[in-house]
Amino acid sequence: MAALCFHCGEACDKERIVHLEKNYCCNGCLQARLLIDNSILCAPDDENFAPQINNKRNWEELNIPSIANRFIIYEDAEVKHVRFTLSNIHCASCVFVLEHLHKIEPAILKTEVFFAEKSIRMVLRKDIPLSKVAKQLALVGYAPDIETVESTSNETEKIRKFRLRALVIAGFCFANIMLFSIPEYMDLEMKNDPSFVYFFRTINVLLSLPVFLYSSLEFYRGALSGIRNKFMHIDFPLVISLIMAYSRSIYEVLSKTGSGYFDSYSGIVFFMLIGRHFQDLRTDELGFAKSFKSYFPIVISTKKGNQFQNIPLAEVQENDEIEIHNLEVIPADGTLLSAEAELDYAFVTGESDHKDVLAGTRVYAGARNCSGSIRIRVEKVMEDSHLGLLWNKEARKEENTERQSFTHVVAKWFTLFLMLMSFGAFFILYPTNADKAFRALTTALIVACPCALLLSHTFTTGTALRLLAQGKLLFKNSFVLDKLATLQAFYFDKTGTVTNTHEVRVSYTGEALQPEEKNAFGELLAASLHPISQSILASFPRQEGSILTEFTETPGMGASGKVNGIFFELKKSTDAHGTDIWINGKWRGVFNLEFEIREGLKEMLKQLKSNYKLGLLSGDTNADDLRMRKLFPFGSELVYKLSPIEKANGISKMEESVRCAYIGDGLNDTGALQEASVGISVSDAHQRFTPAADILIPGEQLKYLPAIVAYAKACRRIVFMSFGLSLLYNVIGLSYALTGNLSPLVAAVLMPVSTFTIILFTSTATRNAYSRILLDKNHKRV
């Protein structure tokens, strides 16, 4: 009688601990469960709470110094600090469990969780090996994610911190300057006393210095880079406005002719910085940070001398002999040394059928080994492998896209127009009335700031992207949203995109199985490691109490064993399309596996058909054509047996005439994702992986694609409307200013007022559109 552990689900063979009528296979599991039970926030007795405890992995690779050093951030004589990324963190209860780990493992002194980053920092006793720590984390359900290559964006971090500081200082100065400008605006007795007036003006000058010298630095940098590289950078007119306003204000104070516009000046800087900071608030950039290296094992069993040792992947060289175990991914191009192997190339080509290869055949990086342990001689290391080269063609120049965007084009022309008009008015008025001329110039430049135009786009797309990210739709940047609104065609990949590789439909044809045979079969399936067995297992409940004996598994051929006296055999069918089941030597039937088509896809495609061209680009054979023809509306193009390069070429050809989106699962269609105007990567599992995609969408939301495109279009309309609004402000203000009659005071007030209304309008309109289009009734929840 093998009881199953309540915590990890394994059989309790070595020892069995009973607590409150539940069985545990070891003390570790028991302690972990008790700790989790203490965290009241998640429902621990809920059957749906299955933290995927993996007790089998031993994390030995973390003990290799070069790999351990990736995670150790500080070390001294007594303690070491490590940082792990845990993708399973999702609620406050997770934080509780992790921060109380020190209760069940004394070598862990302290744990601090960073919820937004999904990472932890642990203070450990110096002597404890990292593999033990990782095992402990896995035991409570939060296995560390060590395959992810850290995206070191130190540069962007520094820029972000600087901008925040500049923002804070600008805000401080702005608020105080406004306070000290009150006497100017109000008719107070104070105004008659020149020493007071002078005092307040001096304070304003002093307070505006940090804004001029520190907070505006990033605008100066932008304008300078524009001048250096000979193009009209969007910050250039802004810098001109700022310098004009500031120098005019200083001049007025020094010559005692006025009080300047320090409040509007610092206000402009403050609001612009807020807009830029808002753009920085990108939620969850983790999805875009992973590189393809995270799919490969980090250590490879390599022959050194006469023995096989675990070597970090980066140190594997040409001509090394490596051993790849069952279900591991081959990390390099090479030649097969073992007699035969069964390989799954879905990663590389998208084909769902496995390939049987013999000794001497060329094998490629990215193939998953579905046989037992095989030996390979390395010919090309990962970076130079066929797959590595394909993936490394990712160099995309995104700065160019930004420069060509609509906003920048409009702002550029507007600026030129503005400069012309302002300086024109200045020179016209100067001969007759110098004072009025100056007034016209400065108020024109203050009032008609192109920054309102920029803010429209920034705030709209910034808000939109954040709302979308909350619904788990990740956009790479705001220009993707614009492009999404102007598409003309959608091309889909098949396996993993249109079909869901996590939902397998198992169909059985043959003689029906007796109830006792059904119950016993589950034991055999559970013991087998083959993915096919795992899929079939879903339909066969495991009974507690069945014992499996004489179990043998021949990877690539099948499995067999005796359960409760019945002898089962699972063998690959002779026509290789299914798996046969033999009971007690007699053939009983065959299992056929098919990936399910995602639900809602048919309706979605019908919706898209009215406005877009549709097509399917698949790497698989056309065996599935019938199902696909029923799914796609009449007139769609369905092409099969395409290699990743053929897909990329196909899309790039399409792009010559129509703007396409390509939707794939990102594994083998990097090229196509890059070539398309918009590359959308679909993913189901936690691991999100986008070498070249612009949008990441979870599998179950693919059917909402039409709504998402509708939202992108709505956002585009909102940007235009707010452009119109800010142009209105500008036209009215500008025409008045150019006559020289606009009081600088009014100009100074109009500036923040217009900025504020733009921000308010765009944020509310965007949010509104989101709830109208993407949240109604049965659509996505927030």
Added chain:
Amino acid sequence: MSVIYLLIGISLPLAMVFLIVFLRNAKRGQFDDLDTPAMRILFEEKPITQTEIKTEEQPK
């Protein structure tokens, strides 16, 4: 009204002290994580019950 010189002379430096304190602490990382401290206040410490833990050695 000249008391205003004194008032401003005190309040402005005071405000600047706050600004400096904020900038210093932002540099030290106090504001890097704003979500997790909010969760920590919800934790309770229940004693782990040690009753009824029986261990058996399973025959191989």
